[in-house]
Amino acid sequence: MNAPAPNSTAPKVVGAEKIKVVVSAIVPLNNLVTRFEFKRAGGGQFPTFSGGAHTVVEMQDGDFKRINPYSLMSDPADRDTYAISVRRDDQGRGGSLFLHQRVQVGATMTLSSPVNLFSLDLRARKHLFVAGGIGITPFMSQIKQLDAVHGNWELHYSCRNPELGSYVDELTSKHAHSVNVYYDDKKQLIDLENLLDGQPIGTHLYVCGPKGMIDWVRTTAAAVGWPDAHVHHEEFLAPQPGKPFAVRLAKSGLSVEVGEHESLLEAIERLGVEPPYLCRGGACGQCETDVLESEGTFIHRDHWLEDDEKSSGVKIMPCVSRFEGKTLVLDR
Amino acid sequence: MSAFKFPESILSRPVYGILEPRPGKSHLMISDAEGAEAILGLAVRTPHLMANTHIIFIPNGTKFGTKLQALNPAQYYEGPSYAAALSRIQRVLSDAAMGLQIYLAGTEGMMGQAQNEAMQAGYDYTAIQTEHRGSVARRMQCVHCKGITEDVIIDPFKCSHCGLNLFVRDHYSRRIAAFQGVCIDAENPGNVPPSTELYS
Numbered sequence: 001m002n003a004p005a006p007n008s009t010a011p012k013v014v015g016a017e018k019i020k021v022v023v024s025a026i027v028p029l030n031n032l033v034t035r036f037e038f039k040r041a042g043g044g045q046f047p048t049f050s051g052g053a054h055t056v057v058e059m060q061d062g063d064f065k066r067i068n069p070y071s072l073m074s075d076p077a078d079r080d081t082y083a084i085s086v087r088r089d090d091q092g093r094g095g096s097l098f099l100h101q102r103v104q105v106g107a108t109m110t111l112s113s114p115v116n117l118f119s120l121d122l123r124a125r126k127h128l129f130v131a132g133g134i135g136i137t138p139f140m141s142q143i144k145q146l147d148a149v150h151g152n153w154e155l156h157y158s159c160r161n162p163e164l165g166s167y168v169d170e171l172t173s174k175h176a177h178s179v180n181v182y183y184d185d186k187k188q189l190i191d192l193e194n195l196l197d198g199q200p201i202g203t204h205l206y207v208c209g210p211k212g213m214i215d216w217v218r219t220t221a222a223a224v225g226w227p228d229a230h231v232h233h234e235e236f237l238a239p240q241p242g243k244p245f246a247v248r249l250a251k252s253g254l255s256v257e258v259g260e261h262e263s264l265l266e267a268i269e270r271l272g273v274e275p276p277y278l279c280r281g282g283a284c285g286q287c288e289t290d291v292l293e294s295e296g297t298f299i300h301r302d303h304w305l306e307d308d309e310k311s312s313g314v315k316i317m318p319c320v321s322r323f324e325g326k327t328l329v330l331d332r
Numbered sequence: 333m334s335a336f337k338f339p340e341s342i343l344s345r346p347v348y349g350i351l352e353p354r355p356g357k358s359h360l361m362i363s364d365a366e367g368a369e370a371i372l373g374l375a376v377r378t379p380h381l382m383a384n385t386h387i388i389f390i391p392n393g394t395k396f397g398t399k400l401q402a403l404n405p406a407q408y409y410e411g412p413s414y415a416a417a418l419s420r421i422q423r424v425l426s427d428a429a430m431g432l433q434i435y436l437a438g439t440e441g442m443m444g445q446a447q448n449e450a451m452q453a454g455y456d457y458t459a460i461q462t463e464h465r466g467s468v469a470r471r472m473q474c475v476h477c478k479g480i481t482e483d484v485i486i487d488p489f490k491c492s493h494c495g496l497n498l499f500v501r502d503h504y505s506r507r508i509a510a511f512q513g514v515c516i517d518a519e520n521p522g523n524v525p526p527s528t529e530l531y532s
Contacts, residue, residue, distance in 0.1 A: 125454040198429045200430070201429060201432060
């Protein structure tokens with residue numbers, strides 16, 4: 001193979017490498033959650049992944065391309081199938097509704113190669129999982145990964161009621177002694193302080209669920225002396241709607257109006273400018289963008305920038321953050 | 333002797349801070365020689381920690397033992413050497429639960445080895461607090477014969493195992509809890525610069 005010429009204009013790959021897939025099964029689990037299974041288009045095996053990884057799913061919805069991250073919840077050792085479980089969000093921006101209502105078995109779609117922002121710390125002596133609702137999905141693949149090596153883990157899984165307890169039966173029948181399920185409707189709460197007390201040294205704590213649960217677990221663990229390095233969390237943010245605003249891209253020499261239901265990143269991509277990304281949920285840091293000029297207020301919503309970076313107004317994460325004001329000029 | 337400020341060096345070289353109280357269910361404080369002063373300082377600022385604190389102290393000829401005992405910690409142990417204290421340290425770590433805070437104060441050799449024990453118990457090294465006090469002598473590994481020479485205070489020095497003349501590097505191994513010593517006259521045997529005391 002020849003080396004590319006120095007001035008080669010090979011297309012820039014944005015985000016992780018793309019994989020063409022065919023929807024091989026759609027399995028409704030309950031009223032809200034459906035599992036989508038994929039095979040590689042044209043056959044062949046998927047890349048391996050590690051428990052906790054996500055894939056970014058591209059959905060062509062008319063003229064609009066929706067791009068959402070979902071945790072892979074299949075067995076990391078199974079290279080024939082990838083699976084995601086998606087909770088329908090009727091108030092969301094439409095990605096989950098598109099999957100639930102418009103995608104059928106046999107459809108071709110595009111996924112990204114797996115990216116893991118919530119991996120197991122394999123130095124741990126014990127893995128303690130706390131899941132809330134659809135936050136169970138990364139733990140499904142992590143549990144399969146750990147079981148293959150007889151890992152030491154324990155799950156505390158909180159759901160609204162038995163009907164909405166996705167995978168409760170599978171988990172409790174296979175792992176009766178490692179899985180503890182709590183139902184909100186029955187007023188069953190995780191006794192967190194008691195749970196954290198007495199865990200052997202070398203235990204790592206992982207939490208995935210609603211923001212309130214993540215904050216509660218992290219704050220409680222810190223207060224009883226758990227080091228940050230032993231506490232892991234994953235929370236993807238969905239971009240929130242907001243007032244439309246104008247943005248100018250200095251490098252590209254283009255301007256665009258960001259729509260009410262569109263993210264800044266999506267508006268930039270609509271112009272054909274492609275900032276790097278991996279998670280599109282304010283966590284990975286890839287799309288960090290320098291602000292060259294601004295007159296107005298930033299609405300920072302990401303988990304990436306430090307507080308001083310947010311208040312200084314020199315950086316923005318266009319995947320989830322917005323702006324209100326007169327002028328915004330970005331280094332794109 | 334009080335705190336020594338190490339000059340800035342390569343990324344591999346450990347850096348030390350000042351012990352500060354952190355919330356926790358229990359506290360393990362390990363110190364040697366003048367490291368006791370850091371523990372005493374911490375206890376003066378936060379005496380309430382002591383009710384849940386286990387102090388392990390290696391005096392190395394110093395007289396801080398009585399003062400440490402007077403802090404009235406939940407448990408107090410004094411060992412004649414690190415090697416003698418090691419089984420105690422390992423036992424305390426193996427029985428420990430999360431919520432333990434670890435504080436190390438004293439020489440680099442002791443702190444490095446105790447940190448290594450905590451890491452082996454599964455405790456993340458970034459969560460261990462350290463404060464350097466006392467001697468700046470180092471625990472060195474000869475990269476050639478792999479033998480460890482303790483309390484190296486001159487550079488270059490002779491490996492106590494294979495006898496090579498070793499240059500004292502700032503390159504540090506957390507896994508071995510030692511700095512790396514590299515033969516200084518490999519190209520030109522016998523051409524060894526005169527030794528000087530570290531940081532003199």
